[in-house]
Ligand code: NAD
């Protein structure tokens with residue numbers, strides 16, 4: 001039995017689906033904010049090994065009750081505000097959930113740990129806490145200094161520091177993973193790859209921030225979930241682990257790859273998808289490059305990604321083509337307001 005937070009979001013849902021498939025029982029705590037979608041968990045409907053609880057990680061009474069009731073062997077902590085652009089428009093919620101919410105979970109975990117010594121706390125973090133790399137710099141390692149640049153990455157860094165402190169001060173068996181950009185099924189089209197697919201299919205502009213030469217490392221979400229599974233079983237308490245796909249791409253390369261796949265799998269009536277590319281105003285404080293050295297995961301845990309960017313992206317584009325109804329539901333509600341707000345400042 002494990003307690004997953006944020007398991008109705010993109011990575012959390014993929015993780016919960018995989019864990020239950022592997023025979024695990026999952027208690028899934030998610031507040032169902034704008035990024036949480038129960039439709040992503042539809043395959044688990046009626047499955048006794050999945051218990052969904054709508055609630056906030058900052059609700060300590062609820063967390064205490066869930067720990068006492070289910071006695072999980074671990075918390076896998078995904079719940080967060082996760083979108084850099086939203087953190088620029090409204091940083092307060094990022095501090096609330098990512099920092100204060102993580103603190104609440106840690107406090108309740110510390111109490112629970114007193115009588116459950118085999119408990120572990122896995123903090124799912126990001127490469128963005130390390131800041132930005134120059135074109136020829138070596139990739140981030142586990143000993144790279146934290147230098148976050150956005151309210152999002154600063155809030156994740158703050159949470160990571162609290163997790164670290166709870167290990168050193170209270171002996172809580174914690175693990176921290178820092179992963180690069182994920183892509184795959186169930187990702188909301190506010191993030192680059194699903195946004196490109198969504199806009200392309202609607203015949204709308206494909207917005208590229210600035211010169212499009214910012215570099216990200218891309219990892220297929222299932223590979224990330226498998227890495228987290230390995231960490232949970234065999235990771236060393238108190239340590240941090242970098243997870244990455246060894247797939248550095250400029251944003252323009254990503255756009256080109258998505259357009260090429262769509263041209264092949266779902267051709268436009270006339271013209272090519274790349275005709276829709278539009279350069280727009282840059283993101284303020286936009287980090288230039290991230291790259292991860294994931295050799296510790298390979299050496300210590302024998303983990304490496306199964307998908308290349310080419311194979312993972314093909315699966316992803318096919319998934320979005322086959323799951324228009326999920327996209328329709330995920331982009332109803334406040335989605336149009338967000339698009340209006342974010343992209344009007346960039347035109
Ligand atoms: P997401 O935004 O898709 O999902 C976040 C989920 O957390 C949502 O379901 C939301 O409802 C829930 N949530 C938010 N605040 C909550 C609260 N206070 N209480 C309970 N639930 C709450 O995010 P994601 O892309 O799946 O990312 C998951 C985690 O992985 C985050 O911690 C993120 O920092 C980290 N991460 C993401 C990436 C990436 O590329 N997406 C890469 C590295 C690390």
Ligand code: TDX
Pocket residue numbers: 082083084085125126127128180181182190191192193195207208209210214215216251283
């Ligand atoms: O419309 C867009 N146009 C564009 O050029 C969007 C949404 C993004 N971009 C650029 C900005 C980035 O350089 O694409 C790159 C990727 O952007 P996002 O998908 O917003 O991801 P990023 O900011 O890199 O952060 C992601 O990876 C690390 C996740 O959102 C984080 O949660 C994770 O920690």
